[in-house]
Ligand SMILES: NC(=O)C1=CN([C@@H]2O[C@H](COP(=O)(O)OP(=O)(O)OC[C@H]3O[C@@H](n4cnc5c(N)ncnc54)[C@H](OP(=O)(O)O)[C@@H]3O)[C@@H](O)[C@H]2O)C=CC1
């Protein structure tokens with residue numbers, strides 16, 4: 001790897017030796033000795049070799065997680081002690097913000113500023129759920145059986161062993177989306193990070209051991225889809241929590257259904273972003289650029305389908321195109337750069353393919369280019385496309401790159417129908433100064449999150465998830481914790 005003078009000693013040290021799997025509190029090689037290279041998408045250089053888990057390692061990890069759940073100290077730890085531990089981990093992450101951010105930027109390509117934001121979310125997740133550890137309450141429920149007396153109540157209990165399978169777009173944050181609610185509720189977990197971005201999850205594993213999380217409670221298995229599939233099939237796993245493509249989500253649902261495992265799925269999106277003519281256009285233009293280009297466009301809730309009322313269409317297109325052209329694409333360690341590369345060569349080719357296809361079909365690029373934005377690294381310029389039809393692949397498919405399509409509309413009914421005309425239902429947005437319009441249209445949009453006069457405003461307190469083929473269940477907030485527990489009803493007869 002070429003010299004990077006900005007790297008913290010802790011990051012250089014982490015990258016100086018091959019990384020291993022975390023199983024039962026120990027760092028171990030894959031049973032078959034396989035490794036894979038994780039690559040810096042800005043330079044295409046290998047960062048470090050990482051142990052590659054197979055089905056055998058998945059089995060070792062599930063056995064460890066099962067033992068930790070059945071016999072280990074985790075399920076017996078008082079909620080208060082668990083809460084204190086979770087809070088402490090949040091602090092430890094925050095203290096190492098720069099270290100985690102550098103590792104994330106190197107592995108994923110995202111800007112350091114963006115990566116620092118992700119680390120902040122990770123720390124806050126531990127603190128937010130630390131509060132819930134002592135508040136997993138049940139209810140007492142009156143029973144009506146003539147002549148007999150009962151005391152009935154409910155308890156929230158852990159499900160058991162969770163398999164968390166996560167993608168590469170928010171590697172640390174997504175790892176924490178699965179780990180934190182799992183262990184808050186008293187479960188144990190085997191986490192499979194995406195093969196493109198295993199590093200911050202592995203560094204988190206070190207921190208969890210240092211903080212005192214008992215052996216086997218959190219196991220981390222870098223590897224490919226086969227390791228994920230082995231976890232889904234494993235009889236020792238009680239719940240699968242997945243974030244990724246709708247295509248793989250369907251495979252996971254099918255695999256898990258063989259043994260009726262609990263499943264939560266946070267899948268793809270193609271969010272419509274609707275700007276009415278009466279909107280605050282400066283805010284709407286800035287919001288549309290953020291909606292489409294945040295995280296290099298590699299975000300499931302990004303507003304990739306822009307609908308603009310016809311009388312302001314040209315003005316908005318001009319504004320979003322100018323915002324796209326003002327973004328400086330470059331290495332995360334270049335202080336002038338505000339957008340990094342795409343995560344991988346595969347993703348780069350996929351995104352370019354969609355843009356080239358749209359141009360070949362007669363669409364126009366108001367900003368951007370169908371070609372790579374640099375000779376080296378997976379850079380791609382933020383792109384705004386007009387002259388698109390609802391049938392074009394660029395309009396129907398989740399692209400996962402900095403690509404926005406813009407289409408004009410005339411009436412509310414027309415735009416609501418177009419916005420809902422998708423298999424996805426993760427997010428949507430409306431811009432209007434008339435709050436009645438904003439709320440009314442928002443209520444007609446079939447999506448798990450609707451932003452009104454904003455985009456990407458978020459908090460760990462808020463449930464996230466999808467309608468339609470965007471998923472099952474909700475993450476974060478109290479709803480997110482429910483998905484990691486079983487509800488038990490207890491009925492006692494009073495004699
Ligand atoms: N909703 C979202 O947040 C995301 C959506 N996507 C969408 O998916 C497209 C493809 O990205 P990709 O990385 O391939 O996404 P995937 O859905 O393939 O990957 C997500 C995770 O699932 C794992 N996985 C893959 N196949 C299986 C399987 N059969 N059983 C269990 N786990 C499996 C992956 O492992 P590995 O990749 O390491 O082999 C990874 O850890 C993107 O272009 C984008 O459109 C991608 C990422 C996030």
Ligand SMILES: CCCCCC/C=C/C(=O)O
Pocket residue numbers: 121169170173298299300301458459460
């Ligand atoms: C509470 C803030 C969450 C930010 C994480 C963004 C995740 C996006 C995605 O699921 O693609």
